[in-house]
Amino acid sequence: MGDADLMFSTSDLLIGTATAALQIEGGDRNNNWYDWAQLPGTIKDGSTPERATDHWNRWREDTEIMASLGMQIYRMSVEWSRIEPRPGEIDREALARYREEITAIRAAGIEPLVTLHHFSHPSWFQGLGGFSSPWAVDRFLSFAGVVVKELGDLVTDWITVNEPNVHALMSHLFREGPPANRNVGALRQVLRHMARAHCRAYHLIHGLQPDARVGVAHHVRPFAPLNRRNPLHHASAYLDRLLFQEILADATLGGRFHPLLGPAPDVTPGRHYDFLGINYYSRTASKGFADTTFPGVPVNDLGWEIYPQGLVEVAADLHRRYPGPIWVTENGTADGADRFRSRFIHEHLAAIAGSGLPFERYYHWSFVDNWEWAEGEAIRFGIVANDYETQERTVRDSGRFLARIIAEGGVSRGAYEEFVEGQTYPVGR
Secondary structure, X not given: OOHHHEEEXXXXXXXXXXXXXXXXXXXXXXXXHHHHHOOOOOOOOOOOOOOOOOHHHHHHHHHHHHHHOOOOEEEEEOOHHHHOOEOOEOOHHHHHHHHHHHHHHHHOOOEEEEEEEOOOOEHHHHHOOHHHOOOHHHHHHHHHHHHHHHXXXXXXXXXEEEOHHHHHHHHHOOOOOOOOOOOHHHHHHHHHHHHHHHHXXXXXXXXXXXXXXXXXEEEOOOEEEOOOOOHHHHHXXXXXXXXXXXXXXXXXXXXXXXXXXXXXXXXXXXXXXXXEEEEOOOOEEEEOOEEEOOOOOEEOOOOOEOOOHXXXXXXXXXXXXXXXXXXXXEEOOOOOOOOOHHHHHHHHHHHHHOXXXXXXXXXXXXXXXXXXXXXXXXXXXXXXXXXXXXXXXXXXHHHHHHHHHHHHOEEEHXXXXXXXXXXXXXXXX
């Protein structure tokens, strides 16, 4: 296909999908989220991650689907609670199972990116206090060393921790994740310890694997004043951005710990990243510390604003402060009926293509519908639909569209007309 047939090119971008182990694997009762889901009222639809999409048993089928769609890259995570079910006890069968899956992924021509901590961890680690524990960093580093030594011949790309800001806020402020105790002291400890864990794991991994590429998956978003004429809203947007993402980025990327985080004597200031991992979903309209949305904007099934240009805004800001290749480690939308996901994909990739920034990778969230944390099974992010009762997978039109983009090296007019034209977003109040 000639460039003249393309609305824009993605030839410089590797494209794939992303998942997290706890959200898709099923069958594991030894983790903090399974424990929390047993408590009444914690999960909106009453489900637990025990069923999920049964990927632990159906990974061959899922790998074949990804290969059939032409996926070039795949972000996955390994479940700490499977690998180290009790302190210091390593389950070699679980590691062998991950080796088998990653070997098949690579054989399908797909490059794996492996996340070491994606919100979930063993029940015993939670019993110590999770990442608020004074032993948390050393425990995590021990686990990370085991995984990298075992899988390092198959994996060169690593995410240490996923969205430490969201993990800490869900657990210790908004009470939307375990242990759901509103505790500012614990919130601060979790953020400091996860930033320390990343910085030290960055050097640990490079010591074991000099050619590795290591980063953090940062959840970042634009913050704009709800009322642009209100100076308090401007101040709120500035503080929200600083507290939610900038202080943490300085710690994890630059090794510089703000007084609000507390000291990190085991971390030396300097570069602690090989790429800028960005998880981007939405924009916040700031009014105080509430996460609000502008009236009358496009929204998804969760009521989150759809704001494609925001991906470029946050990437440009992060790249200005910390230059490096940009990997979009998550970007997706809740759209159970697949009414507007193709338009969402088109507009976010178009923003990337026109940005002039060094975007190298785009991981769409998610490969398959999954157990969406406190929302349970009801919210659907997958380009592949999943029937939880039968575990039958069905590729959605948005999945076919993403496959077409990969095959054609961009969005062609034909693909746009088939998958995007006519799609409209719901509008919020």
